[in-house]
Amino acid sequence: MLLALLFAYGVLNGILQGFGIMPYLGLTTPTLEYYTEALTRSDLISSILFSLYVAAASSVLATMGGVTLSAVITRLRVGRTGRLASVQIPIMTAHTVVALSVISLFSGSGLLARVLNSIGVIGSQADFPTVVGSSQGWAIILVYLWKEIPFVAFSTFAIMGSISDRFSEAASSLGASPLRTFFAVTVPLSSPAIAKSFLIVFAFAFGSYEVPLLLGSTLPRALPVLAYIEYSSPELLDRAHAMALNGIMSFITLILAWLYLRIIQRERRGR
């Protein structure tokens, strides 16, 4: 309860700061100035697009990978150890740890570049393709996939397991191939779970700052990174800018939350 109050205070304070209300700096009149500035800054559009692109790419790939992984687990009846290794352990590793491993593996002076260099595949370290710091966000997407594929699998395989037993036998007795059964029966029946985990992965990738901060390029910067840079600026007034950026980010996330609720409602009605 205390925690909830503290949280609510923090959120409220953040919203107020976005409208320029910071009593300790003598600012008490609400203003839209910071939102206008945030919305008109030259790097905002490219930043939003970059964040949306990274979120979309990683959630689409994570969903495809996760559904596949889930199908493999249910079909092959992977046991507890297998699930632990393929699902639980990746989910438990912190994103920053994965990000640092990506740096030491895929950066220009990373392990892979050195190995390729020493066996003569690439001429010098500079020839190694840009993964870390690339403006296509490869490294960021790679980190999200490491954790989000198992996450999608985790949230779908319970449902998938219960479906395959009952319906796929029926389908295959009617002559459907395993692949056909999978796409015609299993996927549609587990689609609400898939859609929900897709949205969660999307919202997470859109709003998280530490991975793009560590692995992103100088330009374009992800939206949360922009907000973080403004927030940590020594100029306290910049916090209003940060909060305005957070407001924009929250608005986009709210749309995702609304979609999520729609799916749950439809699911309830369907029952």
Add this chain to the structure above:
Amino acid sequence: MELRNRPLTRRQFVEFAGLTGVAALSSGALWGCAAKSGDSGSAAFNIDNADWSAIVAEAKGKSVSFYGWGGDENRNKWLDTTVTDALKKDYDITLKRVPMGINDVLTQLSGEMQAGAKEGSIDFIWINGENFYSTMQNGYLYGPFCQRLPNFRDYVDANTEITYDFGKPNNGYEAPYGKAQMVLLVDIKKTPTPPSTAADFFTFCKANKGRVTYPAAGDFTGTAFISCLLASAMGADQWKKLTAMNANDEKAIRDLVEPGLKYLRSLNPYLWKNGTTFPADSGTVYTMFQDGELVLHMTYDPFGWINDVKSGLIPDTTQSFILREGTVGNTNFMAIAKNAPHKAAALVAINEILSPKIQLSQYETLKTVTVLDVSKVDSNTQAAFKSVSLGKGTLSLSELLAHRLPEVSGGVITLIEKLWTSEVVGK
């Protein structure tokens, strides 16, 4: 999910009510504590009227927290041993070093000030530049205090750059800690002729295509290095004009800096990843330099890097150099939080760090340039300062100081960082 659609059961209601009660009680108790300790502190001792011996007496037996960047292992060790031992022995003060990036320190300080805490958790802070300026503007610092410190009065020449921090007068709200200056590093075994002018530097980047870069603006070292290149490309006189300018003159600053930005853009095609992206911090650049992916590194610690040669992190053929047009330097400082719980101990600790003994030790162990006017200390200490050997490959102190340029003020720095982001990266 389920809870929301159902009214609370009786048990849940009791739990809820109980928790609210506990929360209310405990927050009440917290308020009580804060109020009590605040009162006793101010009633017992009035620091503003105390003379030095009273301050030393008040500080005895206290522990004092020193917040600051903790990324330099050598400095951490020096603070934890030399400084901590001296304070314990001479004044019975326990120094608690809290390693924390300055942005986080400011977040904590402003958070505590906003919450109205009469006694915060921060005593004194390692601070510099715009960070200092904004905290002073917001009234988060205690002072002015410099003139109260015996060692400041006796050994610091207050008519020098020490009264200014990034072009802004510090009015005695921060005491100097050490002097820094930007130098560049190369391994002369790989690149035998380091560049000595801005034009040379361009040729150097061209000759080592893809193997030179610098940290993005916003990183402390990155911004300082960009300042150096801008100063070199614009010329020292134009740069000095810039240091006298106010951030409000946005148009004039833009026009003045444009030749420098043009120079930075001309470097891009020859930089790492063609200048489309830059490492986010100087630590990354240093790792890449150590790994041989880059042939050039830059540091604000003009002599301190020699310690890394000794520990084998970089080869002993490493050499430092500067561009002849000039290299920026600054002084870094210590400031006391307005709501510091142990102000007397903080004053004594800062005074101790300003003592010839500790300043000499800082120069010997960390090779940090002293903030004292060496001609004012006794002859033995003077001789000791002179006899410190800086190490192979370093520039002489006089060579450095002869090419020293001031940093521009905080607001102008922010503008330069923005200009770099919008008009140099990938252009």
